[in-house]
Amino acid sequence: MNVVVWLAEGTWQACVDAAAEVAPPSATITLLHVTDPALAEDVSDAFGGLMGRGTRGPDPGAAVGAAAARAQEELLAAAAARLDRPSSPVRRQGRLEREVVTAAEGADLLVVARDGPVTRLGPRSLNPPTRFVVDHAPCAVLLVWPTAPPPVDTIPPPPPHKAAPPPHKAAPPPHKAAPPPPPPP
């Protein structure tokens, strides 16, 4: 069994813990971290946008890129230590969501953490890159909460019913009456 664990800043601990729990001893575990170089490039460009400073001076984008590489190593090392069983690190550069999907090719399980607000159950408990990964993953996905999940009563109330949905022509007649709309909160 191939398990890929996507490590992202702030939430990776929960993914490592979940992988340790569900992966059988025979499983090979890959610790994946992706750095998006766009951030460092944008800093570089913003500095380049200042006219007259020349091109030989210190490039803050390069400094950010170097700091990102260091942070990636530290994160992978910390994750390997936390997992405390054999694993192999994978470092990728590019758009987060695309790189994660590509890296999950051939895997049996991809472990991903929610990265939206943790004080309530949805909606939008996934930021866009994570949403993309869950949508496009080429394998089974284990989606974990980065912290203890919030209680069920934090789920937002359903939107008020404006009108019954139009019946589908080919739909079979309902066997019983539709359930009454839920009471307003």
Next chain:
Amino acid sequence: MWAVLLLAAVLAFAVVRPRGLPEAAAAVPAAAIAIGGGLVPWSAARDEMIMLGPTVGFLAAILALAHLADAWGVFGYAGGLAARSARGSPTRLLTVVFGIAAVVTAVLSLDATVVLLTPVVFATAAAAGVRARPQVYACTHLANAGSLLLPVSNLTNLLAFGATGLTFLGFAGMMALPWVAVIAVEYAVFRWFFAGDLATPARPSPVEPTPAPRFALVVLALTLAGFAVAEPMGVAPAVVAAAGAVVLAVPLVVRATDRRRTALGIALSTNPLFCFFVFALGVVVLALRRNGLDDLIAALTPGSASLLGLLAVAGLAALLANLVNNVPATLVLVPVVAHTPALVLAALIGVNVGPNLTYVGSLATLLWRRILHARDEPPASAVFLRLGLATVPACLLAAVVALWVALKLSTVL
């Protein structure tokens, strides 16, 4: 006509940057051609350079001061301070970074924020387990938008400072309200724009307290106070900044193992080529102004400092800053509106806040990058452009209204 070509050549060179040559490599010969070819009489060019002298001196001193503050560990200390006060919350970290970036930009100029503070902020966020995007973009945005407060905050302010006729404190007093307004708008937009990244929980990790670089902080505070105090006594702010830089530089050089190299590094941190570039660009723009540009800009700018007049000037300045770049835009605009100091301040709002829209410098640079993209150069960043669209118009409006209020309350202008 020739003057237009000269300026266009200088600006095109700055966009294309052939072989990574500095901008001065085109601007200095262009200035020589302008003088030699009779577009600008030598006496006028000399007067322009004499007028720019204190500005460029101030620029060099403030660049060195920021470099020295970094050598003394001021930025590392700021990063540690941010990490500790954030206590593991991405939103609190953003708030603290906003405060630090606004102060660093105001006191040590936008170069200090972009070059020295941004990498520290990234490392701070990464160490705190926080997604660094909001904080890093905050630095790049506040480098421009947070540079309204003091004449030292931005080269554009230095170039226009003389034309406002204000004292150092007077300038700060007029621009304080617009500065606060812009930062407030930026903060609100950032909270909304990066709501996803800011909502991601972070696990606070213990941060070792770093000792404050007291000597450097005291020297910086005294230098800042010196700007205000020395001016009525007839001492130029550039002299105060240079004095502060010398006080910070001497112990570093004395303590260094390789003194010559340390001293050279500090001397180079003044970026002499940048200083030459400002002189040369001043002369090239003067050639254009003497050949009809002043009349054209004068026809486009309103004459009175009403709210609409201020808005129009700020909008025109932002437009010019995005079309070419904010340094030439300032050189072109300020002399034309110098008759009304309030309009100079409005122009500064435009040239300082505007560049966040086409963050790579100008529309020309954006287009050039599109062309390069055909050769696998990364295209312009969508995040940056969307963030610019979300902030710049609102910031311009808020700042101009704040300036208008400040003008109504003020007795100086």
